[in-house]
Amino acid sequence: MAQNELQAALRLLPSVEVLLRDPGVAESTRGFGHDLVARLVRGTLDAWRTRVRRGGWDADRVEGALAEGLLLRDIEEAARGERGRGVRSVVNATGIVLHTGLGRAPVHPEVAERMAEAARSYCVLEVDRFSGLRNQRDDRLGELLVRATGAERGIAVNNCAAAVLLVLNTFGTQGETILSRGELVEIGGSFRMPDVMERAGTQLREVGTTNRTRIGDYRSAVGPTTGLLLKVHTSNYRVRGFTEDVSPTELAELGRETSLPSAYDLGSGLLEPEGVRPLDFLGESSVRDAVKSGVDCVMFSGDKLLGGPQAGLIVGKGDTIETLRKNPMYRALRLDKVSLAGLEATLERMLDGRAESIPSRALMLLPPEEVLHRARALAAELDALGGFQAEVRADASQPGSGSAPDVFLDTHVVVVRHAELSSDALASALRAGDPPVFARIHEDRLLLDPRTLLEGDAGRLVEACSAIAGAPE
Ligand SMILES: *Cc1c(COP(=O)(O)O)cnc(C)c1O
Secondary structure: OOHHHHHHHHHOOOOHHHHHOOHHHHHHOOOOOHHHHHHHHHHHHHHHHHHHHHHOOOHHHHHHHHHOOHHHHHHHHHHHHHHOOOOOOOEEOOOEOOOHHHOOOOOOHHHHHHHHHHHHOOOOOOEOOOOOOEOOOOHHHHHHHHHHHOOOEEEEEOOHHHHHHHHHHHHOOOOEEEEEHHHOOEOOOOOEHHHHHHHHOOEEEEEOOOOEOOHHHHHHHOOOOEEEEEEEOOOOOOOOOOOEOOOHHHHHHHHHHHOOOEEEEEEOOEOOOOOOOHHHHHOOOEHHHHHHOOOOEEEEEOOOOOOOOOOEEEEEOHHHHHHHHHOHHHHHHEOOHHHHHHHHHHHHHHHOOOHHHOHHHHHHOOOHHHHHHHHHHHHHHHHOOOOEEEEEEEEEEEOOOOOOOOOOEEEEEEEEEEOOOOHHHHHHHHHHOOOOEEOEEEOOEEEEOHHHOOOOHHHHHHHHHHHHHOOOO
């Protein structure tokens, strides 16, 4: 197309100023403030100019598109995108129970209520309400952790990564931390054990080999500069075949023998009520067992298998925990009142016989016939919407978040097809919808796994699909 034709087409586009005065734009960007509206309008116009140039749109084409109101529709879309950003509730139909991208463990509604209450009001945090004296913010949580894990004492920080950092910085500084080569893991989000050690101010002393490490390897590495004996759970991967690792019991014994502190980073943190082990099938080491092994401290996450809010919990020997508390770094890593309230409520639930009501546990323990029943009901509702075809098929859900990476849970999924949209387009429409829905795509099919639907989610999911079914193309 000739340059002058292109210029003529571009000149048809309204200016930013004109659009800012447009009542339609004002309506769709209500409450946004001038600068944000101007940015959205400018961005949309830029995209249109590019489209006109690249697509070789002539004046007629631009005029037609403007007459159809497509520019205003794009601004409206941009405004909707702006409103829909940030942390918000979504429907998780992926079947991954602890989905890191979707916020890991959803807490029980009553736990959420306790958290909301702590957030919106003043609360008893660092004062004893009966004596009126100052106390520690995690005194109550510490007691609950002792009861739940059998440890002498407990302390809480922001997440398990922070727990590891605190332990390394407390015991490893000015010396070496001994760790098996088979456990030099990356946990995700660039949290790599060797890098964390460096930042924590301890020197990594690797021992053994990738597939086999014995306690003798640790023992021969102990010297005058050793600060800490460490074991890390290889959460998100498994070394199989000709393997051998050091048990926490052996590590604890070596610690006593050499008067060195021993620590076990458990990560996933399987914590069950005493004598009840329905999640044993996950093959994860339990926090209680790790404590029983005699290591000085055990670190685990609050929002993995425990099913509480994000936190890093450290339990173990009384003097070890007190030493951690005295590290000035603890002040920078400690938990806020909202998470503390949520953890207390989650652990109380675990301890008073209501463990099975903790949502992430309940989802993992959902009987296959119940999932099948829910899948059939969901498929029937989706099938009844115009444009959708749904069928039920056997598949597998996952615990997620690096917990039990090779364990799959029998499930039934709803395989959904849309008359016009490809699986990817449907998935992206569902993510952008209200409420946003996250599904699983497998072999170009969109799968909805009812296992991870919480109370009321099935209805919200059908509503979201119905909005897509009825949407004009
Ligand atoms: C997940 C994990 C962590 C990190 O826990 P966050 O709570 O996400 O910080 C640390 N160590 C291990 C072994 C883990 O599995």
